[in-house]
Amino acid sequence: MRFIVILLLALVLSACAGSGPTKPTQSPLSQEVETEVREAASRESEGIQVQPLQNPAVRQLLASAASSESSGQLEQAAQMLERGLRIEPRDPELLQRLAEVRLQQEDWQQAINFATRSYDVGAQVGEMCARNWRTIALANDYIGDTPAADAARGQVEHCMRKRPQKY
Numbered sequence: 064m065r066f067i068v069i070l071l072l073a074l075v076l077s078a079c080a081g082s083g084p085t086k087p088t089q090s091p092l093s094q095e096v097e098t099e100v101r102e103a104a105s106r107e108s109e110g111i112q113v114q115p116l117q118n119p120a121v122r123q124l125l126a127s128a129a130s131s132e133s134s135g136q137l138e139q140a141a142q143m144l145e146r147g148l149r150i151e152p153r154d155p156e157l158l159q160r161l162a163e164v165r166l167q168q169e170d171w172q173q174a175i176n177f178a179t180r181s182y183d184v185g186a187q188v189g190e191m192c193a194r195n196w197r198t199i200a201l202a203n204d205y206i207g208d209t210p211a212a213d214a215a216r217g218q219v220e221h222c223m224r225k226r227p228q229k230y
Contacts, residue, residue: 092169117151117154118150118154121157125156125160144157158181159194171202193222
């Protein structure tokens with residue numbers, strides 16, 4: 064009898080051990096942002112790239128936000144990015160990352176606003192520029208503004224300026 068009680072107790076404890084809090088899962092929109100915005104812009108990034116210097120505190124906040132975003136904690140990621148914007152309000156990377164987080168949160172207008180601000184203060188060339196316009200296009204697709212989405216997609220090619228073959 065004692066053996067059966069111990070066995071049942073062990074089974075109950077082992078069942079409880081596997082039912083801890085679940086990690087938030089990424090939404091289909093998170094995957095779409097990754098493939099349609101980030102990966103697509105990265106594939107096209109053979110042209111000129113301009114990377115501004117970045118405050119170390121902002122770099123750390125970007126890394127923490129990326130970690131939160133990848134684990135599905137979008138609101139926490141947004142808070143870290145907003146904290147970074149209080150330090151560097153004109154940082155195009157912060158603005159674009161926040162646009163991408165807002166896109167995943169289905170806040171289409173904020174995604175457009177942040178991507179537009181990123182483009183306005185950024186180099187307007189290279190991978191970041193392409194991410195800006197791809198974010199604007201995707202948000203406009205979800206709003207249902209097809210002409211604006213098509214116009215934004217048309218801007219992507221202007222972001223990729225190639226180096227001349229010969230000097």
